[in-house]
Amino acid sequence: MTIAPHDPRHTGQPGLRPGAQVMRPESLAAIQPSRLSGARAFMNKMLRERWDISIERFDVNVESEGVCVYSIKAPTMEFSFIGFSRPPSRTARTGRIIGQAWDMMGALIEGRATEADIQSAREELPKLYTGRATPHTLIWCRSNRSMRVFDQTLDALAEGRQPSVDDLSKVCYLMRNTGLDGNGTFGTRSFPSLGRAHPLGGVLQAQLLTAYMMREYSCDLVEHLARLKSDKAVPLDPAIRRYLGVGNGSALGLIFFIHRHPRLVDQWLGAREAIIAKARALEVGAGHARVRHLLELVRIAITFRKQDRMVYEAFTSSDEVAADLEQAAAALSELCENGTLDGQTHAYPLDVLVRRFEQTAKPESVETLLSLLIEMLPDEADEMFAEIDAPDEFTVSPAESIESLAATVREEYDWALAADMTSPDAYKYVWYKSETAEEPRRGDREEVPEALDLGLDICGGVQALMADIAAETPTTTIARFLLKHPQHRYLVARIQSLRGRAYHTPRANINAEAFIPIDLVRLMNCGIHGIDKTRDFLNRNLRGVLYHGAPTPDDIRSGYSGTWFYPAEPVQ
Amino acid sequence: MTASSQDQFLRVMPREMRLMSERIFSMSGQPKGFFLAVQDMAMYSQKLGLGGFALLEERFESLRSARPEKAAVVSEQGSAMRFDGGGQHAWFVLPALIDLLGELVARFGEAEITVVNVIDPDELKIATGLGGRTGLAVTLENRATLQARSRPITSDISQDDPLLWDVLENGLRIEAGLWWRIYHLAKKALAPDSVVSRRHAGPMIVNPDGTVIGRKDNDDDTDISFLMKPRALEPQTESTNS
Numbered sequence: 001m002t003i004a005p006h007d008p009r010h011t012g013q014p015g016l017r018p019g020a021q022v023m024r025p026e027s028l029a030a031i032q033p034s035r036l037s038g039a040r041a042f043m044n045k046m047l048r049e050r051w052d053i054s055i056e057r058f059d060v061n062v063e064s065e066g067v068c069v070y071s072i073k074a075p076t077m078e079f080s081f082i083g084f085s086r087p088p089s090r091t092a093r094t095g096r097i098i099g100q101a102w103d104m105m106g107a108l109i110e111g112r113a114t115e116a117d118i119q120s121a122r123e124e125l126p127k128l129y130t131g132r133a134t135p136h137t138l139i140w141c142r143s144n145r146s147m148r149v150f151d152q153t154l155d156a157l158a159e160g161r162q163p164s165v166d167d168l169s170k171v172c173y174l175m176r177n178t179g180l181d182g183n184g185t186f187g188t189r190s191f192p193s194l195g196r197a198h199p200l201g202g203v204l205q206a207q208l209l210t211a212y213m214m215r216e217y218s219c220d221l222v223e224h225l226a227r228l229k230s231d232k233a234v235p236l237d238p239a240i241r242r243y244l245g246v247g248n249g250s251a252l253g254l255i256f257f258i259h260r261h262p263r264l265v266d267q268w269l270g271a272r273e274a275i276i277a278k279a280r281a282l283e284v285g286a287g288h289a290r291v292r293h294l295l296e297l298v299r300i301a302i303t304f305r306k307q308d309r310m311v312y313e314a315f316t317s318s319d320e321v322a323a324d325l326e327q328a329a330a331a332l333s334e335l336c337e338n339g340t341l342d343g344q345t346h347a348y349p350l351d352v353l354v355r356r357f358e359q360t361a362k363p364e365s366v367e368t369l370l371s372l373l374i375e376m377l378p379d380e381a382d383e384m385f386a387e388i389d390a391p392d393e394f395t396v397s398p399a400e401s402i403e404s405l406a407a408t409v410r411e412e413y414d415w416a417l418a419a420d421m422t423s424p425d426a427y428k429y430v431w432y433k434s435e436t437a438e439e440p441r442r443g444d445r446e447e448v449p450e451a452l453d454l455g456l457d458i459c460g461g462v463q464a465l466m467a468d469i470a471a472e473t474p475t476t477t478i479a480r481f482l483l484k485h486p487q488h489r490y491l492v493a494r495i496q497s498l499r500g501r502a503y504h505t506p507r508a509n510i511n512a513e514a515f516i517p518i519d520l521v522r523l524m525n526c527g528i529h530g531i532d533k534t535r536d537f538l539n540r541n542l543r544g545v546l547y548h549g550a551p552t553p554d555d556i557r558s559g560y561s562g563t564w565f566y567p568a569e570p571v572q
Numbered sequence: 573m574t575a576s577s578q579d580q581f582l583r584v585m586p587r588e589m590r591l592m593s594e595r596i597f598s599m600s601g602q603p604k605g606f607f608l609a610v611q612d613m614a615m616y617s618q619k620l621g622l623g624g625f626a627l628l629e630e631r632f633e634s635l636r637s638a639r640p641e642k643a644a645v646v647s648e649q650g651s652a653m654r655f656d657g658g659g660q661h662a663w664f665v666l667p668a669l670i671d672l673l674g675e676l677v678a679r680f681g682e683a684e685i686t687v688v689n690v691i692d693p694d695e696l697k698i699a700t701g702l703g704g705r706t707g708l709a710v711t712l713e714n715r716a717t718l719q720a721r722s723r724p725i726t727s728d729i730s731q732d733d734p735l736l737w738d739v740l741e742n743g744l745r746i747e748a749g750l751w752w753r754i755y756h757l758a759k760k761a762l763a764p765d766s767v768v769s770r771r772h773a774g775p776m777i778v779n780p781d782g783t784v785i786g787r788k789d790n791d792d793d794t795d796i797s798f799l800m801k802p803r804a805l806e807p808q809t810e811s812t813n814s
Contacts, residue, residue, distance in 0.1 A: 095792035096774045147793045171791050184587030190740040395706045398671035399678035435762040443772030451763040479671035486640045487603035537775035538786045
């Protein structure tokens, strides 16, 4: 699936936005969750297929120590989630990967869990880096409680009442994901080998099912502990249970992910841009059902933003986004009632609306509207998402001339060639991993002189490549060039393998002082994973909520078909 | 000694094999643009019953002085070529050999390269596996002559690169002791932990006096003292206690 932007002026129809616009880090940071985000797409799949999730075993004592097993039945296959609960410890506790205190460790496996599976997970999971998963294990995971909110909820339920929504709304989850490992790590199954026919063969689906199980586990655990604590205990109100997602912390490692999986990034962003362009080109007018639906979704988003209690450091506040969306809602209301915008009719009114919105609204507000436009073409969006298939391997095209490669570089990497790599700040920062827990870090190069630089220096690499090309005969083949200049091999293979694609590489020098890591972390968390309410810390870390408002297993079993994202606060 | 390392063999998947290879090669002094492109060598070698990770362990020190740019084409006539490996290890000249095979096949429809002066020439057989993904059917004769023809690329890994597909599906059985030595060798590529280094990640920065830079509402319930006293210990002693 290659998607290249075209110039809309030739047809008058809205076209794809160019890579030069979309791939700026600040633009990528503004992208909001949508139907194409992993969590939403996966939840919609479970709803469509009416997956059956049930508790098989919940042997946890009042000290929070024990094991639970869930059965997850997809239409063609059964999975099991095995979770080990542990008493919370404040020692060596942190949301960072270097933490050594986890309240839950779990495994997602294929098939029905046997005693041997449970025993193996019990023995191997705690070893983590020196442990080995069984051959049918998909994911190993860890999660921690939000201590205050979990305890408040536990106390409330044990006393026979519901927890305060005021308290819950400050974080919107009971437990937070602190690690999801799969795709071969610790001996887990390689995801590319699952194939498309596998129920979890799509992008990120094994991780996202596990995250959903973390959400379910957190709610089941708090109810279970409340029952052990008191005869008066009540379960969570289903509305509150839906409102609670699972927390997620993300940081610098996602920049490595983006650089290592450019095909995935390109296909995902390409699918998103293609659907948005198609939606902007819809010829809609007064009373059109699609416009009514869009207006309804914008109003849901406004409520969601108005009720958002999170504090953001650098990101646009939810109040500002809500105010912007009010303008969009007013315009959509006019379109819905009269078929006009500001009293005028247009061939592509949604495109006009977006272009006007871009002039006045914050980028995050614009991207919220664009994400909601995708909901107007749900089937097309789901089909495009299912087509995403992005192998990691790059290959060299050896017979190409360096003259031809140079032309590609000049056309597609002009931004990298233009970067000032001689500036004192161009290499100020180094990206590396710590020996402890392999934590991705970014620091002043002078502070960690021993660190091996793991960041992908696209700008410096492209400039060095072009300098060496310039010194060779233009008709030299890539094969002969790389024989003489083997240091360019990875970049040449990357450039050739991604040729003609618009959305694979963020246009930034990640080593520079000016680069803000959180921009790309947010692309992954918000846009690709589908995480809401991403609070930013020190321009490098995010805390957010996955499956905020997501249906419960009962809802999934019954095939719930309403809008579940952007949940309103439950009324008490 | 962990329970796993007491087992004779481990099932190791491509992700970990590639990661360990990459880290070990990163310590060879080669530029990133080169070592990232040879991360599959040890895995393919292991799968083909060649030297594999034991050879990686054995050759690691000598790879530090590698100069892959010393390899050169000695002579060529039509689709036939003689290639001097410059005394380099086969793993470090294989990418160039596959390129040259591809270039010759593109020009002449076939290719034959006779390779001299490489370390561990048996490892040249890796080209028979790696060639598929670039559209080449490669054979090795007499530990020295690579022959190639064109084959269609289907974009289906199982068809284009059946060796990789098999490893993705089944992993490789590697002797446990060997694997853990590789694991610990690779760890040397990672930066030692320190208080300064710990300030380079995380939602808050802890100063030496225990004060904190950044908001504290991250909901992590962080043990500040833990961040101030880094321990170079991995969580190997944790237990689920259930």
